């Protein structure tokens with residue numbers, strides 16, 4: 560079987576950004592709680608005409624421009640903030656991205672985990688026919704109630720990944736460790752537009768699940784801790800990476816100097832600190848951040864921990880490929896984050912509340928500066944447009 564993995568990867572985020580200093584001021588919270596305690600500085604917030612579909616299209620477009628879609632046979636869209644209970648959000652991408660009609664399209668859900676399920680399913684499809692390519696898009700808008708503890712851990716992003724044989728960026732290892740259990744740490748019933756969360760339970764479940772997934776990964780022949788140059792964790796907020804890594808060291812029974820822990824996780828947290836949580840996309844945004852910020856990783860193994868509340872956790876690994884740096888979009892990525900438009904606290908609050916009340920008929924004024932927009936919802940039918 561040929562090597563399989565990530566051939567190309569790109570991300571998109573929203574038009575607006577909320578500075579957490581502003582949120583702290585109005586919530587009368589010490590800003591250090593957000594910057595140091597949670598490890599978040601700003602969070603992305605969508606324009607009125609942006610959603611998971613527009614972010615998905617924006618993330619996937621540069622990949623399709625670079626590689627075409629001739630070999631594309633499958634598109635897997637992972638999200639926990641879907642726009643329809645039946646129709647896969649990825650179908651709206653069909654005209655926007657000019658996808659071949661010979662593409663298998665489906666949406667996957669399991670909280671923040673389903674992007675990783677998509678990656679494993681893609682690897683299975685490609686091992687059956689290495690000439691096929693699979694496009695994965697993880698796209699989410701993390702939304703909690705206003706004034707709730709989760710509010711400073713919101714954010715939004717989409718990550719698109721092209722999975723192929725003979726990948727140019729990351730070759731996946733075969734062993735994978737998984738753990739799942741029925742836990743009510745985070746959920747969003749059908750009638751709600753914001754998630755419900757038992758924050759403390761979600762942290763302890765995340766930590767327990769990652770150490771159990773690691774144990775399974777090792778039992779199935781996975782690499783040892785010292786083999787890894789870097790660790791990418793699911794990042795609901797970036798301080799979670801240090802909690803998770805310290806917990807992993809306790810699980811393995813070793814001690815690392817704090818500087819070594821920082822070196823192992825910090826580069827993967829840089830974009831997430833500015834974008835906020837992006838649920839399914841967050842682990843992979845962390846991987847892009849690692850590739851864009853770390854010194855040369857050629858030939859280095861990277862460990863991944865994907866956690867989705869509810870809960871499913873998977874630990875897997877891969878090796879960064881020679882020449883990967885030629886394919887990065889580092890300058891564009893940094894510019895995309897820097898170019899977001901600051902939003903005032905009051906406008907953010909008003910738009911947050913409006914989003915919970917979308918009626919079945921609505922036309923949206925142009926608000927986003929991005930390349931794709933939601934133009935209207937008429938008779939409950941959504942229409943999108945390339946700007």
Ligand code: COA
Nearest residue numbers: 589591592595596597708709712756758759761762765795
């Ligand atoms: N300066 C520095 N750090 C501060 C601080 C200050 N002034 N005030 C508080 N902190 C620290 C706390 O000590 C805590 O650190 P610790 O986690 O290492 O103990 C951290 O900031 C968060 O403070 P805490 O009081 O625990 O926050 P909270 O109860 O308001 O909520 C979450 C934190 C994460 C539970 C909440 O944001 C949430 O529910 N988020 C959504 C769910 C989520 O992200 N879950 C993660 C797993 S999926």
